[in-house]
Amino acid sequence: MTPFLFHTKLDQTLLLGRHAKNLKELEAGLREVPESCLYFHTHRYLRQHHFLSPEPPNDFAYWITEVLVEPALGERISSLDIVQYHSLEDLRTELLRVIEEHLRDATRIPTAPAGQEFHFMASRTFVFRTPFSASSMNEFRSILQRISVNSLYYHIFEAKLRLERGQNDFSRWFRDNGFADLATRVERLDPYTYTLEGLRHTLVTLIDAYGTH
Amino acid sequence: MVHIDDYRPIVGDSVLDELMMLSAHLRGRRVQHINSTAVGGGVAEILTRMVPLLNQLGVETRWDVIRGDERFFATTKKFHNGLHGIPVDISDAEFNAFLEVDRENAAAMTFDDIVFVHDPQPIALVEERELRGGRWLWRCHIDFSRPVKNVWTFLEKYIARYDSAVFSAPAFARSLSIPQALISPSIDPLSDKNRALPEGTIDEVFRRFSIDRSRPVVTQISRFDYLKDPLGVIKAYKLVKKHLDVQLVLAGGGATDDPEGPAVMQTVREEAEKDKDIIVLFLPPSSDIEINALQRGSTIVLQKSLREGFGLTVAEALWKGRPTIASAVGGIPLQIAHKYSGILTHSIEGTAFWIKQLLHEPAFAQRLGANGHEHIKHNYLITRHIRDYLLLFLSLFHDGDVVDLSAGASSTVTRG
Numbered sequence: 001m002t003p004f005l006f007h008t009k010l011d012q013t014l015l016l017g018r019h020a021k022n023l024k025e026l027e028a029g030l031r032e033v034p035e036s037c038l039y040f041h042t043h044r045y046l047r048q049h050h051f052l053s054p055e056p057p058n059d060f061a062y063w064i065t066e067v068l069v070e071p072a073l074g075e076r077i078s079s080l081d082i083v084q085y086h087s088l089e090d091l092r093t094e095l096l097r098v099i100e101e102h103l104r105d106a107t108r109i110p111t112a113p114a115g116q117e118f119h120f121m122a123s124r125t126f127v128f129r130t131p132f133s134a135s136s137m138n139e140f141r142s143i144l145q146r147i148s149v150n151s152l153y154y155h156i157f158e159a160k161l162r163l164e165r166g167q168n169d170f171s172r173w174f175r176d177n178g179f180a181d182l183a184t185r186v187e188r189l190d191p192y193t194y195t196l197e198g199l200r201h202t203l204v205t206l207i208d209a210y211g212t213h
Numbered sequence: 214m215v216h217i218d219d220y221r222p223i224v225g226d227s228v229l230d231e232l233m234m235l236s237a238h239l240r241g242r243r244v245q246h247i248n249s250t251a252v253g254g255g256v257a258e259i260l261t262r263m264v265p266l267l268n269q270l271g272v273e274t275r276w277d278v279i280r281g282d283e284r285f286f287a288t289t290k291k292f293h294n295g296l297h298g299i300p301v302d303i304s305d306a307e308f309n310a311f312l313e314v315d316r317e318n319a320a321a322m323t324f325d326d327i328v329f330v331h332d333p334q335p336i337a338l339v340e341e342r343e344l345r346g347g348r349w350l351w352r353c354h355i356d357f358s359r360p361v362k363n364v365w366t367f368l369e370k371y372i373a374r375y376d377s378a379v380f381s382a383p384a385f386a387r388s389l390s391i392p393q394a395l396i397s398p399s400i401d402p403l404s405d406k407n408r409a410l411p412e413g414t415i416d417e418v419f420r421r422f423s424i425d426r427s428r429p430v431v432t433q434i435s436r437f438d439y440l441k442d443p444l445g446v447i448k449a450y451k452l453v454k455k456h457l458d459v460q461l462v463l464a465g466g467g468a469t470d471d472p473e474g475p476a477v478m479q480t481v482r483e484e485a486e487k488d489k490d491i492i493v494l495f496l497p498p499s500s501d502i503e504i505n506a507l508q509r510g511s512t513i514v515l516q517k518s519l520r521e522g523f524g525l526t527v528a529e530a531l532w533k534g535r536p537t538i539a540s541a542v543g544g545i546p547l548q549i550a551h552k553y554s555g556i557l558t559h560s561i562e563g564t565a566f567w568i569k570q571l572l573h574e575p576a577f578a579q580r581l582g583a584n585g586h587e588h589i590k591h592n593y594l595i596t597r598h599i600r601d602y603l604l605l606f607l608s609l610f611h612d613g614d615v616v617d618l619s620a621g622a623s624s625t626v627t628r629g
């Protein structure tokens with residue numbers, strides 16, 4: 001078995017110095033901000049609130065629902081199936097499509113109260129090697145239970161969407177080592193609807209069920 | 214002295230291990246903090262705790278304080294007010310005298326690899342950068358959301374000469390030519406204000422202040438300042454009191470430079486005299502244990518500010534697992550996700566409505582408190598603050614959105 005090298009990541013939050021007071025300004029911002037901004041605002045809650053269940057929605061949906069008080073649009077943005085996108089540009093296109101559609105039919109453009117504007121931010125990610133590597137499924141299972149949530153986050157979320165590896169790192173390693181069924185089952189999970197600890201538990205359960213020949 | 218390992222039981226092994234890993238990448242770099250006061254004020258308080266911890270992590274760190282005369286500090290007080298949006302007259306002579314003091318300080322100082330300048334007072338030290346080298350960071354700890362033009366125009370020239378600027382809340386970000394990082398302030402879970410207290414200590418404090426723990430207690434800890442809206446809190450309490458037998462505690466320091474402060478305090482006193490369930494406590498500065506106990510023993514904690522910098526009293530209450538209702542101003546929305554980790558309100562009526570809701574639904578209130586505690590644990594403790602500083606220092610030596618340090622030598626992937 002090729003050893004699986006566990007990595008982890010830590011994020012620096014950058015301020016872009018740009019804000020939106022209403023949906024039109026949000027739409028204009030979404031067209032121009034870097035991908036790292038889209039990533040930040042669609043994944044911040046996963047990182048900052050990874051213990052919460054039910055998990056709050058992404059930043060765009062939260063602001064649209066709670067500040068602009070547009071619950072229908074907020075719900076559409078919060079239920080975007082992020083797991084199906086393979087690149088942040090695809091996600092940007094979809095976010096813009098949903099907002100444009102709403103604006104086309106809108107009879108009014110609500111404005112955020114002063115002090116509650118949407119501030120565009122971005123992530124800069126630093127990737128590190130951990131001391132952990134797995135050369136067997138047993139080792140993998142054991143390490144999975146002790147790595148930090150940042151490591152889990154890196155291999156599941158960051159690898160697929162931000163680094164555009166097409167699939168999460170765990171599924172790739174399972175498949176390369178003859179566990180195609182396990183790889184597919186992990187791929188089919190929607191990790192965005194779990195807390196990170198819930199996701200960790202589910203992965204261990206799947207390994208127990210499908211991780212032996 | 215507190216040791217970095219003392220935080221391990223609170224935040225867990227993985228957080229401490231990450232700090233060790235980050236600091237290993239900074240070995241050999243020397244960091245120098247510079248501000249204008251050694252004691253008193255939030256910056257000195259955090260540096261007093263942070264500098265020894267960074268050294269324990271192996272990042273060689275020192276802290277220098279610049280000197281200035283009365284005129285210098287009178288001018289920087291005007292900068293402070295101007296950054297808060299208050300119009301100020303500053304003459305060319307005052308600007309020049311300010312620069313002269315910074316230049317005199319610079320001439321007497323040595324600078325390290327990473328020079329971390331705090332707040333406007335030492336901002337012009339960066340004039341030395343071209344001559345003496347190094348990477349320079351400027352952090353503004355104060356509310357920067359509405360700077361007046363003359364102060365902004367003056368400071369902007371100097372900010373632009375730094376490698377990066379750091380702000381405490383997203384609303385403080387500006388259109389600048391240099392990168393801007395968000396680093397929120399933090400609380401220290403080992404300080405007297407935040408450490409766990411025996412139930413007996415909480416009981417004793419409540420008894421001493423004649424607060425009845427058998428009935429609900431709603432508390433706001435803050436200065437008696439117009440911007441903290443203690444009168445709005447009393448109005449909200451009165452709306453609740455029509456339906457529920459509740460006590461209100463307003464506790465905080467009496468000192469304030471708000472010109473309306475004495476009038477606000479007088480009205481608060483008069484209201485308290487009319488209602489024995491309004492308990493007003495003017496606490497001396499050394500009351501950290503009392504504040505800790507009041508927060509821990511309260512049923513609900515309020516922070517109904519009209520304006521706020523970051524509002525760390527909210528983090529303090531959430532850390533103690535208290536259901537917290539606070540205004541959606543300044544840095545408070547970063548600390549509370551509405552209906553998930555606390556309640557955000559915009560009015561006296563809204564505050565009263567949510568006090569009643571939380572008193573009627575203790576299980577929901579408890580869940581908010583538990584979520585709030587977790588949120589603060591992961592995002593607003595001093596260990597997160599140290600991590601952000603270490604990442605900030607690393608960012609001075611790497612470009613790109615994704616910096617891969619996994620192979621020892623760095624490589625960078627840039628997207629967007």
